[in-house]
Amino acid sequence: xxxxxxxxxxxxxxxxxxxxxxxxxxxxxxxxxxxxxxxxxxxxxxxxxxxxxxxxxxxxxxxxxxxxxxxxxxxxxxxxxxxxxxxxxxxxxxxxxxxxxxxxxxxxxxxxxxxxxxxxxxxxxxxxxxxxxxxxxxxxxxxxxxxxxxxxxxxxxxxxxxxxxxxxxxxxxxxxxxxxxxxxxxxxxxxxxxxxxxxxxxxxxxxxxxxxxxxxxxxxx
Numbered sequence: 001x002x003x004x005x006x007x008x009x010x011x012x013x014x015x016x017x018x019x020x021x022x023x024x025x026x027x028x029x030x031x032x033x034x035x036x037x038x039x040x041x042x043x044x045x046x047x048x049x050x051x052x053x054x055x056x057x058x059x060x061x062x063x064x065x066x067x068x069x070x071x072x073x074x075x076x077x078x079x080x081x082x083x084x085x086x087x088x089x090x091x092x093x094x095x096x097x098x099x100x101x102x103x104x105x106x107x108x109x110x111x112x113x114x115x116x117x118x119x120x121x122x123x124x125x126x127x128x129x130x131x132x133x134x135x136x137x138x139x140x141x142x143x144x145x146x147x148x149x150x151x152x153x154x155x156x157x158x159x160x161x162x163x164x165x166x167x168x169x170x171x172x173x174x175x176x177x178x179x180x181x182x183x184x185x186x187x188x189x190x191x192x193x194x195x196x197x198x199x200x201x202x203x204x205x206x207x208x209x210x211x212x213x214x215x216x217x218x219x220x221x
Contacts, residue, residue: 030186030187030188030191031184031185031186031187031193031197031198031199032057032184032185032186032187033182033183033184033198033199034056034058034182034183034184035181035182036180036181036182036183039179039180039181040052040054040066040179040180041177041178041179041180042066042067042068042078042124042177042178043068043078043176043177044068044076044077044078044125044126044127044175044176044177045070045076045127045176045177046068046069046070046076047070048069048070049067049068049069049070050067050068050069051065051066051067052065052066052067053065054066054180056151056153056162056183056185057153057160057185061084062083063082063083063084063086063151063153064080064081064082064083064086064088064151065080065081065083066078066079066080066081066180067079067080067081074128074129075126075127075128075129076126076127077123077124077125077126077127078123078124078125078126079121079122079123079124080098080121080122080124080149081121082118082119082120082121082151084154085119085154086119086151086152086153086154087117087118087119087151087152087154088117088118088122088149088150088151088152089101089107089111089115089116089117089118089149089150089151090115090116090117090118090122091111091114091115091116092114092115092140093140094138094139094140096122096123097122097123097124097125097138097139097140098118098122098123098124098139098140098141098149099114099115099140099149099150100140100141100144100147100148100149100166100174101115101147101148101149101150101163101195102148102195103148103195103196104194104195104196105150105194105195106192106193106194106195107150107151107152107161107162107163107192107193107194107195108161108191108192108193109159109190109192110192111150115150117152123139124139124141124149124166124175124178125137125138125139125141125142125174125175125176126138126139127175127176137173137175137176138175139175141166141168141174141175141178142173142175142176143173143175144168144173144174144175145168145172145173145174146165146166146167146168146174146178147165147166147174148163148164148165148166148195148196149163149164149166150162150163150195151163151164151183151185153185155189158189158190159189159190160185160186160187160189161185161186161191161192161193162183162184162185162186162193163183163184163185163193163195163196163197164180164182164183165180165181165182165183166178166179166180167179167180167181184197184198
């Protein structure tokens with residue numbers, strides 16, 4: 001006779017299935033959600049140059065470079081560098097800097113008039129020492145605890161729009177230091193995405209249940 005799973009085993013299996021469903025990449029209803037591990041970060045206090053190469057869609061090709069740079073002068077910066085034909089959303093209060101977008105805004109061929117697409121290196125933030133210890137912090141993420149960056153992956157003339165979440169961490173100033181903890185993009189070409197949009201919760205539930213059932217069948221089979 002086959003032995004039923006104990007409550008504790010079910011609990012462990014469910015937790016594991018939940019991790020399978022939520023970690024890494026989730027693809028549903030056109031939206032692909034990614035939680036990178038390890039998380040990427042930038043720091044305007046980093047001594048030298050720190051680069052993270054970002055492969056947004058996991059195809060083995062780097063799409064962006066996240067760079068922290070201390071050029072040995074009085075100005076430190078963090079920038080995002082689009083590779084190939086990819087673009088990022090710039091504008092806002094600091095027009096030439098990367099925009100800090102709001103939840104609910106649209107990333108697509110048409111943007112809020114205060115934004116524009118940029119295919120060149122754009123700063124997330126800069127820190128200038130005016131007269132030690134007086135410093136000036138510039139950028140749309142300055143003194144903000146978090147925010148969103150819009151991007152466009154261009155492949156064979158088609159546009160795949162997405163967003164990245166920027167988390168200022170315990171210090172709460174994403175203009176100086178922050179993690180990129182997640183991103184999402186539309187897998188349907190030339191389709192706008194809403195900032196903050198993720199796959200529907202019902203899809204996440206189905207993924208969890210499917211993984212749990214697979215573990216159950218393996219255990220009792």
